[in-house]
Amino acid sequence: MAEQLDEYARAAGERGLKIGALMLIAPFVSPATREQMSRRRLMGWFDLTGNLRLRVDDPALFVDRAGADRSGFRDPADRLLKSLRGPAAAKVVLELCDTTVPVGVRDLAARAQVGAASSARVLELLDREAVITRNQDGAVTSVRKRALVDRWAQDYKVMASNEVIATLDPRGLGHALTSLRGVGSRVVVTGSAAARAYLPHDLAAVSPLVSLSLYAEDPIGLMEHLNLRTVERGTNVLVMRPYDDVVFARSRRIEGLEYAAPAQVVVDLLTGPGRSTEEAEQLLAVLESDEPGWKNDHA
Numbered sequence: 531m532a533e534q535l536d537e538y539a540r541a542a543g544e545r546g547l548k549i550g551a552l553m554l555i556a557p558f559v560s561p562a563t564r565e566q567m568s569r570r571r572l573m574g575w576f577d578l579t580g581n582l583r584l585r586v587d588d589p590a591l592f593v594d595r596a597g598a599d600r601s602g603f604r605d606p607a608d609r610l611l612k613s614l615r616g617p618a619a620a621k622v623v624l625e626l627c628d629t630t631v632p633v634g635v636r637d638l639a640a641r642a643q644v645g646a647a648s649s650a651r652v653l654e655l656l657d658r659e660a661v662i663t664r665n666q667d668g669a670v671t672s673v674r675k676r677a678l679v680d681r682w683a684q685d686y687k688v689m690a691s692n693e694v695i696a697t698l699d700p701r702g703l704g705h706a707l708t709s710l711r712g713v714g715s716r717v718v719v720t721g722s723a724a725a726r727a728y729l730p731h732d733l734a735a736v737s738p739l740v741s742l743s744l745y746a747e748d749p750i751g752l753m754e755h756l757n758l759r760t761v762e763r764g765t766n767v768l769v770m771r772p773y774d775d776v777v778f779a780r781s782r783r784i785e786g787l788e789y790a791a792p793a794q795v796v797v798d799l800l801t802g803p804g805r806s807t808e809e810a811e812q813l814l815a816v817l818e819s820d821e822p823g824w825k826n827d828h829a
Contacts, residue, residue: 532570550586558601562659562677599684610658611651615685617774618648623682624780626662626673627793627823634669656681675823676814679796688720688743688798693771695749697758703742706767709756711786716747718781720790720798721768722806725813727784728792736812737805743768743798745777745790792817 535552542549553574559581567573574583580597625642639649656662661681663672699706721743726735746752749769780791799810817824
């Protein structure tokens with residue numbers, strides 16, 4: 531659409547007409563579309579939910595107004611997937627963040643251990659929202675991983691999607707982390723502690739570690755093993771019974787502990803409490819420099 535508008539502007543210029551700004555007007559302009567269009571200085575948009583951006587150089591004018599992040603206009607006959615909520619979508623998202631491309635629909639489904647139909651529906655949603663690019667055969671040729679996790683965070687909320695038990699380890703976080711090595715059931719570390727595990731050794735975290743977030747297959751058994759107490763205040767360990775085993779997928783073992791996949795850690799931080807968003811941004815900066823596809827301008 532942007533290229534088409536640019537072509538209109540060039541044609542107008544050849545006829546001696548001055549174009550002050552280019553605008554896309556539609557019933558709804560999605561966040562992904564707005565994010566891509568914002569890179570073009572004179573490109574603006576307006577939709578019926580109130581999203582508006584207008585930039586003109588002469589005379590100098592800039593208007594930026596936020597509307598809705600989701601469209602309220604739905605065709606009852608529209609059966610397209612609208613949400614990344616649920617384990618099948620999460621499996622595809624996590625696989626896309628780690629797998630090599632190009633990858634076809636069925637191959638991705640096999641790697642993510644979901645049905646081919648589920649894989650196809652998730653990819654169709656991500657394609658509509660410009661998070662992935664595909665070739666004529668439908669295979670994924672590139673993934674904008676930052677945009678993918680941002681889109682996932684619209685539907686997945688770590689504190690709401692999982693059963694969370696607020697606990698206290700009176701002996702501190704060091705004791706809790708050390709004791710995890712003797713747990714018999716599956717446990718993965720996420721959140722702030724996991725972000726630190728993925729940072730280079732010479733890079734200090736943006737904030738001190740004040741709490742530990744754990745996905746536990748057996749939360750009660752874990753609490754008994756670590757001698758954790760349930761509390762309403764003074765929490766330093768969040769024990770979470772995951773909504774699905776997908777949270778254990780793609781985990782990485784570092785210095786004897788299992789850590790959730792980087793994409794899982796990022797979405798948990800983006801939707802978690804406290805200063806977790808700042809920690810997510812720091813981890814994203816590291817991923818952008820170390821792993822392909824994480825830079826926000828990749829398409």
